[in-house]
Amino acid sequence: MTNHWIDLKNSDVILAIGCNPAENHPVSFKWIEKALDSGAKLIAVDPRYTRTASKSDIYAQIRPGTDIAFLGGIINFALQNTMIHEEYVREYTNATFIVSEQFDFQDGMFCAFDDQEKTYDLKSWAYATTADGKPKRDMGMKDPKSVYQLMKNHYKRYDVDTVCAITGTKKEDYLKVAKAFCGTGRADKAGTILYAMGITQSTHGSQNVRAVALLQMLLGNIGIAGGGVNALRGESNVQGSTDYGLLFHILPGYLKSPEFDNVDLKAYNEKWTPKTKDPKSANWWGNTPKYITSLLKAWYGENATAENDFCYDYLPKRMGNYSYVKIMEKMGKGELEGLVCMGMNPAVGGPDSMAAREALGKLKWLVTADLWETESSIFWKRPGVDPKKIQTEVFMLPAASSIEKEGSISNSGRWAQWRYAAIHPVGDSRSDLHIIDEFYKRVKALYLKQGGAFPEPITKLSWNYGNGHEPDVHLVAREINGYFTKDMTIVDKDKTLEFKKGDQVPMFKYLQDDGSTVSGCWIYCGSYTKDGNQMARRDLADPTGLGLFPKWSWCWPVNRRIIYNRASVNPAGEPFNAKRPVIAWDPLEKKWRGDVPDGPWPPMKDDKEGKYPFIMLPEGHGRLYALDMKDGPFPEHYEPVESPARNLLSRVQSNPVVKVPKNVSSDTAKFPYVGTTYRVTEHWQAGAMTRSLPWLVELVPDMFVELSETLAQRKGIKQGDTVKVTTERGSIEAVALVTSRLKPFNVQGRMIEQVGMPWHFGYAGLATGDSGNVLTPTVGCANTGIPEFKAFLCNIEKGGKRA
Amino acid sequence: MGISRRQFLQRGALAGAAIALSGKPGEASVDAPELRTKGLKTTTTICPFCSVGCGLIVHTKDGRVVNAEGDPQHPINQGALCPKGGALFQIANNENRLQKVKYRAPGSDKWEEKSWDWALDRIAQRMKETRDKSFKKTELNKKDSKEYVVNRTDGMAFFGGAGLDNEECYLWTKFARAMGVGQLEHQARL
Numbered sequence: 001m002t003n004h005w006i007d008l009k010n011s012d013v014i015l016a017i018g019c020n021p022a023e024n025h026p027v028s029f030k031w032i033e034k035a036l037d038s039g040a041k042l043i044a045v046d047p048r049y050t051r052t053a054s055k056s057d058i059y060a061q062i063r064p065g066t067d068i069a070f071l072g073g074i075i076n077f078a079l080q081n082t083m084i085h086e087e088y089v090r091e092y093t094n095a096t097f098i099v100s101e102q103f104d105f106q107d108g109m110f111c112a113f114d115d116q117e118k119t120y121d122l123k124s125w126a127y128a129t130t131a132d133g134k135p136k137r138d139m140g141m142k143d144p145k146s147v148y149q150l151m152k153n154h155y156k157r158y159d160v161d162t163v164c165a166i167t168g169t170k171k172e173d174y175l176k177v178a179k180a181f182c183g184t185g186r187a188d189k190a191g192t193i194l195y196a197m198g199i200t201q202s203t204h205g206s207q208n209v210r211a212v213a214l215l216q217m218l219l220g221n222i223g224i225a226g227g228g229v230n231a232l233r234g235e236s237n238v239q240g241s242t243d244y245g246l247l248f249h250i251l252p253g254y255l256k257s258p259e260f261d262n263v264d265l266k267a268y269n270e271k272w273t274p275k276t277k278d279p280k281s282a283n284w285w286g287n288t289p290k291y292i293t294s295l296l297k298a299w300y301g302e303n304a305t306a307e308n309d310f311c312y313d314y315l316p317k318r319m320g321n322y323s324y325v326k327i328m329e330k331m332g333k334g335e336l337e338g339l340v341c342m343g344m345n346p347a348v349g350g351p352d353s354m355a356a357r358e359a360l361g362k363l364k365w366l367v368t369a370d371l372w373e374t375e376s377s378i379f380w381k382r383p384g385v386d387p388k389k390i391q392t393e394v395f396m397l398p399a400a401s402s403i404e405k406e407g408s409i410s411n412s413g414r415w416a417q418w419r420y421a422a423i424h425p426v427g428d429s430r431s432d433l434h435i436i437d438e439f440y441k442r443v444k445a446l447y448l449k450q451g452g453a454f455p456e457p458i459t460k461l462s463w464n465y466g467n468g469h470e471p472d473v474h475l476v477a478r479e480i481n482g483y484f485t486k487d488m489t490i491v492d493k494d495k496t497l498e499f500k501k502g503d504q505v506p507m508f509k510y511l512q513d514d515g516s517t518v519s520g521c522w523i524y525c526g527s528y529t530k531d532g533n534q535m536a537r538r539d540l541a542d543p544t545g546l547g548l549f550p551k552w553s554w555c556w557p558v559n560r561r562i563i564y565n566r567a568s569v570n571p572a573g574e575p576f577n578a579k580r581p582v583i584a585w586d587p588l589e590k591k592w593r594g595d596v597p598d599g600p601w602p603p604m605k606d607d608k609e610g611k612y613p614f615i616m617l618p619e620g621h622g623r624l625y626a627l628d629m630k631d632g633p634f635p636e637h638y639e640p641v642e643s644p645a646r647n648l649l650s651r652v653q654s655n656p657v658v659k660v661p662k663n664v665s666s667d668t669a670k671f672p673y674v675g676t677t678y679r680v681t682e683h684w685q686a687g688a689m690t691r692s693l694p695w696l697v698e699l700v701p702d703m704f705v706e707l708s709e710t711l712a713q714r715k716g717i718k719q720g721d722t723v724k725v726t727t728e729r730g731s732i733e734a735v736a737l738v739t740s741r742l743k744p745f746n747v748q749g750r751m752i753e754q755v756g757m758p759w760h761f762g763y764a765g766l767a768t769g770d771s772g773n774v775l776t777p778t779v780g781c782a783n784t785g786i787p788e789f790k791a792f793l794c795n796i797e798k799g800g801k802r803a
Numbered sequence: 804m805g806i807s808r809r810q811f812l813q814r815g816a817l818a819g820a821a822i823a824l825s826g827k828p829g830e831a832s833v834d835a836p837e838l839r840t841k842g843l844k845t846t847t848t849i850c851p852f853c854s855v856g857c858g859l860i861v862h863t864k865d866g867r868v869v870n871a872e873g874d875p876q877h878p879i880n881q882g883a884l885c886p887k888g889g890a891l892f893q894i895a896n897n898e899n900r901l902q903k904v905k906y907r908a909p910g911s912d913k914w915e916e917k918s919w920d921w922a923l924d925r926i927a928q929r930m931k932e933t934r935d936k937s938f939k940k941t942e943l944n945k946k947d948s949k950e951y952v953v954n955r956t957d958g959m960a961f962f963g964g965a966g967l968d969n970e971e972c973y974l975w976t977k978f979a980r981a982m983g984v985g986q987l988e989h990q991a992r993l
Contacts, residue, residue: 026885027855233854241964244972246989260951316955316983319942324992327960337933337958344963365929387912398901401894402851407968411856422846422861427902432971440978442927453938461981476970549878693893
């Protein structure tokens with residue numbers, strides 16, 4: 001989230017699209033209701049009439065996977081009716097930038113597409129530059145090659161009638177949404193967009209998110225109180241686990257994991273440190289060398305020196321894509337020997353579950369660490385298989401629960417909050433910290449004793465977390481924050497700061513690229529300082545009244561509660577909305593008031609030191625037009641890979657950059673209905689954490705499939721009947737739930753029915769049932785690889801066994 | 804006991820508030836038997852389910868969780884919880900919780916109970932064998948037909964982390980990369 005949960009109360013219009021906070025983030029609804037009590041409007045855009053929809057002022061039904069058409073139409077509405085926040089767009093976004101002559105878009109395709117490789121040449125979308133190397137701009141936004149004009153041209157095709165024919169939304173509902181949300185384009189109004197997996201789980205998921213961001217920038221809604229682009233994240237610490245780089249392409253703090261041709265630290269820095277020739281651009285990623293060097297110092301300690309490139313050589317270098325789906329494919333081919341799952345359940349949580357379970361049987365060894373038996377840990381005795389034929393060696397380690405250990409987790413609003421151990425781990429269970437510590441120490445001991453393939457990255461790793469039986473979590477947290485490796489004097493403007501070797505680094509602007517600082521995750525620098533553990537703070541002061549609670553826990557970056565907050569003020573530093581100022585420049589004292597500003601510099605207008613507000617981009621301006629997306633600079637509507645409809649906007653049916661696998665079918669004679677997955681309040685994710693809790697099992701004991709009254713009537717299905725749902729991947733059995741929450745869509749004059757289901761179930765635990773993901777396809781987003789769980793084609797029949 | 808003027812005023816204000824709530828002085832305790840959690844050890848925690856980050860108070864007695872409820876001081880949930888958060892108690896008190904290390908030999912149809920030492924030694928051995936066998940010092944890039952140093956272990960993958968604490972995530976990524984594991988992924992990719 002750019003903003004945070006309590007900030008929802010500051011909103012005038014809340015647009016929930018592809019999320020269902022009333023059921024999936026229930027307590028957040030407290031803050032939505034607070035806004036509603038103050039006169040705000042809630043808009044729910046969802047295929048299903050959810051509990052969020054039931055509390056909304058406007059509900060718009062949307063066919064799964066058509067979000068870009070929906071949002072593109074709103075973007076068009078804002079542009080055509082001049083409802084945008086003009087000053088914001090002109091000053092803070094790249095609307096004024098001129099794009100290279102080469103750029104072109106024709107009938108669903110951007111220029112420079114390689115049909116063989118299914119890739120675009122991103123260079124052809126670059127900005128045009130001036131002689132001094134800065135992007136060319138037209139402050140009047142009239143140039144036909146300006147981003148503003150290109151964007152206007154791109155989205156004029158998204159007229160209301162075309163959009164509604166694609167999305168299946170009723171025109172009158174759609175117009176209500178457009179009017180209400182675009183009404184927040186005024187400086188004194190705030191609109192927020194909330195989204196979750198309905199947006200990301202798509203073959204064009206990243207572009208869905210971009211469409212959200214684009215709309216928010218046009219309306220001047222990023223950086224302000226009650227605004228923002230707010231991803232409602234699914235797990236308690238999925239924000240933290242992403243921050244710490246548990247993905248193939250990143251290291252902690254969103255540093256890129258090195259690629260094969262980043263042959264040394266210099267080449268790495270060259271590749272991943274963006275440059276700018278514009279002195280008004282803060283270009284924060286220009287600090288990359290400081291952060292990667294501090295990370296290498298945290299990992300290799302005294303062994304990491306300038307002479308040996310800070311042990312950069314020890315990091316693995318990637319060549320290709322090792323995203324989840326690719327790893328599972330490789331496993332399925334028997335090309336992987338071992339897998340360790342720390343609280344993850346691929347037998348239920350990923351797409352095409354049957355294939356995933358088969359793949360686990362191709363492993364030589366599997367380690368799981370969990371609170372319970374999961375479908376993954378007992379895959380070898382799942383229904384319908386003979387354990388004798390499965391040769392995988394399985395270790396199931398009992399893990400401690402969240403109240404049996406100490407540490408921090410980061411919520412969706414980036415608040416890192418500290419938890420304490422209430423009891424000892426139950427039975428022989430151990431914390432994951434302890435388990436990982438043991439993995440490391442035992443592997444290291446083996447390498448020291450026996451040698452082996454390139455042992456140095458393991459034997460020289462710095463791993464100093466106390467002499468106790470278990471690692472001291474505070475020492476880990478202190479290393480993450482970082483400390484000085486020698487006595488330092490730092491001159492910061494008018495202050496001279498003295499630090500001793502071993503002192504905690506107070507904030508990331510003091511991190512260095514010469515080895516004099518350690519920091520395990522630069523964005524968390526400031527979380528554990530000389531003043532102690534900031535994440536454990538419980539001070540309820542709220543000086544701004546906006547609900548920022550600056551002394552409750554700690555949030556990254558630098559305890560800034562609303563990011564991009566320099567965009568909440570005009571170039572002179574005066575809040576756009578004087579009633580809800582996030583920050584404001586005090587010209588007399590020459591300092592900012594309110595939230596921690598996005599950098600200490602004076603307002604943008606200041607000739608000498610002013611900076612643009614979008615500090616993470618080298619051009620400093622929010623990107624209406626993107627330069628680094630694999631599937632185009634503007635979000636463009638394509639159908640999901642399995643779709644009952646033809647693309648009405650172009651001849652390109654689905655995302656041209658996505659390679660479609662074999663077991664995908666758009667044969668609507670065989671699979672006439674749109675299938676989608678969702679979650680319920682009472683269960684959680686793959687179900688291990690809830691399907692063994694008797695209270696929750698009593699509330700929702702069975703797997704079910706939801707269908708409309710019209711479809712039920714046509715198929716002769718009654719409430720409670722057993723039904724069978726089939727896709728190209730497989731079939732499941734479940735209890736029929738016939739509701740008026742699901743309605744068919746009018747798609748290009750045809751009524752298309754939909755079938756919905758939760759994905760929480762499986763064969764382990766107290767409450768069991770078939771897994772929704774048996775049905776979902778292994779095809780993902782062009783940019784992230786996140787699978788298209790939300791839109792597939794299926795059939796439903798009464799009774800019957802699984803196929 | 805000495806009492807400052809400031810403390811006296813504070814207490815007076817509290818007593819006043821109690822009277823305001825109960826109507827008449829002295830009636831407050833008539834229908835309110837002492838809470839069963841009174842005097843128990845309390846710890847604060849954050850809910851392990853969704854990402855709202857609600858606070859809870861956990862009451863323990865003799866090393867067992869006897870109650871878990873919403874933390875009224877927490878600024879986000881102000882004491883409220885959803886059904887999942889409200890069921891936290893049953894995570895700690897649950898007969899299905901794994902209590903022992905279990906091992907399933909290749910081709911076997913049952914779990915065997917093992918000690919941590921035995922299992923961890925064997926896991927470390929498996930990790931090392933797979934690493935040694937599948938470690939790639941260099942890899943050929945087809946585009947320029949050049950060999951590049953990659954120092955990567957391709958024979959194993961590490962999954963998970965969204966349910967781990969930050970400090971655990973950090974050690975997990977540190978360990979994974981030191982092992983040369985490029986195939987490190989978790990729930991954020993789904």
